[in-house]
Amino acid sequence: MKKDKKNSFNTPEGYFESFNGRLMDKIKEEEAKELISVIPKTDGFAVPDDYFEKVESDIISKTSRKEVKVVPLISNRNFYYTVAAIAAIFILIFSITGNPTSDPISFDDLANSEIEAYLEDTEFEMTSYELAEVVSMEEIELSDILDDDLEEVIIMEYLNENVEDFQDLNLEDIDYE
Amino acid sequence: MTLIAEETLVQELQREESRTKAFEVLVNTYKERLYWHIRRIVLDHDDTDDVLQNTFIKVYRNIHKFKGDSKLYSWMYRIATNESLTFLKQKSKKLGITDRELKDRMVENLQADVYFEGDEIQIKLQKALSSLPDKQKLVFTMKYFQEMKYKDIAEALDTSEGALKASYHLAVKKIEAYLKEN
Numbered sequence: 001m002k003k004d005k006k007n008s009f010n011t012p013e014g015y016f017e018s019f020n021g022r023l024m025d026k027i028k029e030e031e032a033k034e035l036i037s038v039i040p041k042t043d044g045f046a047v048p049d050d051y052f053e054k055v056e057s058d059i060i061s062k063t064s065r066k067e068v069k070v071v072p073l074i075s076n077r078n079f080y081y082t083v084a085a086i087a088a089i090f091i092l093i094f095s096i097t098g099n100p101t102s103d104p105i106s107f108d109d110l111a112n113s114e115i116e117a118y119l120e121d122t123e124f125e126m127t128s129y130e131l132a133e134v135v136s137m138e139e140i141e142l143s144d145i146l147d148d149d150l151e152e153v154i155i156m157e158y159l160n161e162n163v164e165d166f167q168d169l170n171l172e173d174i175d176y177e
Numbered sequence: 178m179t180l181i182a183e184e185t186l187v188q189e190l191q192r193e194e195s196r197t198k199a200f201e202v203l204v205n206t207y208k209e210r211l212y213w214h215i216r217r218i219v220l221d222h223d224d225t226d227d228v229l230q231n232t233f234i235k236v237y238r239n240i241h242k243f244k245g246d247s248k249l250y251s252w253m254y255r256i257a258t259n260e261s262l263t264f265l266k267q268k269s270k271k272l273g274i275t276d277r278e279l280k281d282r283m284v285e286n287l288q289a290d291v292y293f294e295g296d297e298i299q300i301k302l303q304k305a306l307s308s309l310p311d312k313q314k315l316v317f318t319m320k321y322f323q324e325m326k327y328k329d330i331a332e333a334l335d336t337s338e339g340a341l342k343a344s345y346h347l348a349v350k351k352i353e354a355y356l357k358e359n
Contacts, residue, residue, distance in 0.1 A: 039349070039357045040302055043322055044295020045216055052212070056204050059230050063237045064197065133296075 183249050183324040191238045200237055207250065208233075211322070213255045217318040218261040220283045220303070228264050232257045250339050254333035258315065278328055280307040298356075305355035316341050317348035 189199035210275075211232060216225040228229045243252055269279040284303045287293045306314050308322050315334060327345075331338045 037349075039321070039354055040298050042295075042299070043217070043318075044299035045213075045222075046222075046292045046294045047212070047222060048292065052208055055212075055226065055229065056201075056208060059204050059208075060197075060201060062202065062230060063234055083261045092321060094326055 184245070187243060187245060187249055191243075192276070196240075203236070204233055207253060211253060213323060214254060214319070215257050218258070218315070219264060220287060221321050222288065224264065224268075228260050232260045234253070235260065248329070250331060251332035253337070254329075258333065262311065272293075283307070301356055301359055302352065304359070305352045308355065309351060312336075313344050313351075316344045317352070320345050321349075321351065350355040 181202045186199055189195040190203065190237060212229050215228045215232070216222070219225050219228055226297070232253070236253055239256075243249065247255075263274070265279060268342060269276050271276070272279065274282070283302070284307050287295070288301060293299075293359060306317070309317070312334070320327070325333075325343050327338045331341050333339060334341070
């Protein structure tokens with residue numbers, strides 16, 4: 001038995017001499033355990049024949065393509081000079097020949113159909129509810145949005161046909177005075 | 178590739194006159210390793226091909242930014258990993274499905290894939306892998322199938338070796354448990 005001089009602990013005979021051998025056995029045992037693991041050693045992926053030869057040339061050809069230098073549309077002062085020169089020519093021509101039309105174009109020149117088409121086709125950022133909030137109803141008369149004034153007879157006919165219960169009309173609160 | 182050879186290659190890649198030739202060497206040296214790394218993330222061959230090409234194009238365009246703090250090899254692995262994960266995110270977004278649904282679909286598609294020669298056990302392995310968190314799956318495939326050293330994996334994934342070892346052993350346990358149960 002080997003005794004440590006500094007303390008009273010002992011180790012079995014030949015413990016340190018045989019330690020390396022036992023450690024290696026343990027490592028082999030662990031490795032063997034890994035080998036019989038249920039996890040398969042391969043994962044089954046395959047590649048087409050000659051793929052790696054082909055992909056190399058694909059990559060090289062993609063990177064060797066000269067990168068097209070993007071030239072900004074407004075690249076330098078020459079552009080501004082050209083625009084200014086063209087504008088100057090137009091101003092000169094108009095100042096010499098005068099305005100070809102004597103009457104300026106006004107809102108009245110627009111056909112109603114064009115205005116309606118514009119209103120229908122244009123997406124306004126406001127919904128009809130939002131519009132209703134900003135347009136004051138007190139300043140608007142029925143006649144502003146109708147071409148012809150509604151005759152009383154027509155209104156009565158409408159009410160007769162469409163209102164089943166006269167309570168719906170809330171007539172009680174109307175002050176007739 | 179030795180460290181010195183890698184340093185020389187990086188210098189050649191960063192010099193305009195030697196760039197094209199050096200890039201050919203780079204592609205030739207790493208194409209297979211990066212292919213298998215990407216393939217184990219995106220599973221499909223054609224998708225892998227796209228991601229591999231994009232990875233090398235990114236490497237080519239960004240080589241001047243490579244400062245040499247890590248190995249060129251780990252730097253490229255990092256790009257390949259990011260490209261693969263981004264590719265999967267975009268794919269699920271495009272298909273309007275969740276990441277989980279995409280992973281399930283990817284494994285299902287393997288059975289009809291002409292470039293997948295695995296048996297039932299390999300399909301099960303892929304199902305087990307797809308149930309792991311991304312990082313655990315990455316560590317497992319890099320260690321188990323690509324036989325990379327923990328040190329290299331740590332550099333590529335920007336994590337400590339200790340954390341990686343823990344992730345790996347956890348992944349092994351989970352996969353074994355899954356394969357035994359199913």
